[in-house]
Amino acid sequence: MKLTVNEALIATFAIGFMMFLLRLLPFLIFARRKTPKFFSFIEKFIPALSIAVLFIACLKSYTTDLIFVNGRNIDELSSIVCAFVSVFLTVLLHVWKNNAMISIFGGTLFYMILNYLF
Secondary structure: OOOOHHHHHHHHHHHHHHHHHHHHHHHHHOOOOOOOHHHHHHHHHHHHHHHHHHHHHHHHHHHHHHHHOOOOOHHHHHHHHHHHHHHHHHHHHHHHHOOHHHHHHHHHHHHHHHHHHO
């Protein structure tokens, strides 16, 4: 299905408006009352959960590649090593700075640099 320029603009603005409303909704709901404990719990553990999801997504395919590597496929092996070293650096950054943004972006940047170099 091909959209015209007007249809694409209408769809873009409609999606943007809905995203704006959905992000504004919590502020409207909790503006005059205390935030429930459930949301405080989620706010506290979201950084660790996001790192865990990135960890699983990053290493899911590499662990199966590591099992089946035959020693001749150097490209796969270097990619696996880059991933595990980057995860180790991400953990070190998080323990050192205790900041999810620094550890996620630092580990991702390090992984991209290692993949580019090797």
